[in-house]
Amino acid sequence: MERPDLKQSFGRLLGPEGPEVGCDVCFDELDRYVELEVAGADADAAIPGLRAHLDGCSACREEHDSLHALVRGDQAL
Amino acid sequence: MSVRGAAIVAAVEPALSVPAVSPADAESREWLQALRAGGAERDEAVARLHTLLLRAARFEVARRRPTLPHMRGGDLDDIANQAADDALMSVLRRLDDFRGASRFSTWAYKFALYEAAVKLRKRAWQGREVPVEPEAWGLFAGSGLEPEAEAEQGELLETLKSAIDSVLTQHQRRVLVALALNGVPIDVLAERLNTTRGALYKTLHDARRKLRDHLIERGLALASLEDR
Numbered sequence: 001m002e003r004p005d006l007k008q009s010f011g012r013l014l015g016p017e018g019p020e021v022g023c024d025v026c027f028d029e030l031d032r033y034v035e036l037e038v039a040g041a042d043a044d045a046a047i048p049g050l051r052a053h054l055d056g057c058s059a060c061r062e063e064h065d066s067l068h069a070l071v072r073g074d075q076a077l
Numbered sequence: 078m079s080v081r082g083a084a085i086v087a088a089v090e091p092a093l094s095v096p097a098v099s100p101a102d103a104e105s106r107e108w109l110q111a112l113r114a115g116g117a118e119r120d121e122a123v124a125r126l127h128t129l130l131l132r133a134a135r136f137e138v139a140r141r142r143p144t145l146p147h148m149r150g151g152d153l154d155d156i157a158n159q160a161a162d163d164a165l166m167s168v169l170r171r172l173d174d175f176r177g178a179s180r181f182s183t184w185a186y187k188f189a190l191y192e193a194a195v196k197l198r199k200r201a202w203q204g205r206e207v208p209v210e211p212e213a214w215g216l217f218a219g220s221g222l223e224p225e226a227e228a229e230q231g232e233l234l235e236t237l238k239s240a241i242d243s244v245l246t247q248h249q250r251r252v253l254v255a256l257a258l259n260g261v262p263i264d265v266l267a268e269r270l271n272t273t274r275g276a277l278y279k280t281l282h283d284a285r286r287k288l289r290d291h292l293i294e295r296g297l298a299l300a301s302l303e304d305r
Contacts, residue, residue: 009217010217012257013237013253015282015286015289017289022275022278022279022282023275029178030187031183031186032178034179034183035179035180035183056278056281056282057263057278058263059194059263059274062194063187063191063194066136066140066190067183067187070133070136071183
């Protein structure tokens, strides 16, 4: 049976598998990462380890999601 | 701009040095030029910047509003204004850190979103005790799994619980349990422990790495567990 909640629970407990940046680097690079994403470029290749950090840090992920939505909304105007 | 925002503007002097890399887009260059100017030009640019930051802070408040039913609209707008004021101070102080890797507005937005998010997380947990003992093992309940898979998962869980008690330091255990098991926001725990988000995340990262290594040493298959 599919258990997405179980997968999320283990994910929160054990975190991402690969190398990741810390919260400070994430904040420093977040604007560049989001603009690359919105432009359709390979943001993960440009800034290795940031996606893994977003997978492991819910606070940084929430702020990424907000910045992404705000920038995308600006470009749609 | 709020009274507090005006005081910030007066306290933060224009940055004197020039960034090593000039932004590619004209709008960002105009922002930097105006914020580094003097007199009325700078005042006008700072006021525009505050408007930009307030818009981002209100955007964040609006996104989180459904999760904050107990907060009144006036309180939420106060938080948005405080976030914009604090973000304005951060942006003006760190103006030389802007290297043009993104548009200036995107770079500035992140300060306002961060300030608003942190304030709202803290407000939501105001007056609440932070649980540092495991409360959420029920999320790992195996109901619905085949008997063999449930037995395998049970072994993994028991190994994990044991490792949390025996492999981690007391500080790592508290941080992991509060953040990853009990869902305490990292900024709330950082404030209670008088530390920073970055330092706490490093502790969480080290704890997770120890647990993963412990499971691998015992031949437990993390990939199949996480795919379930």
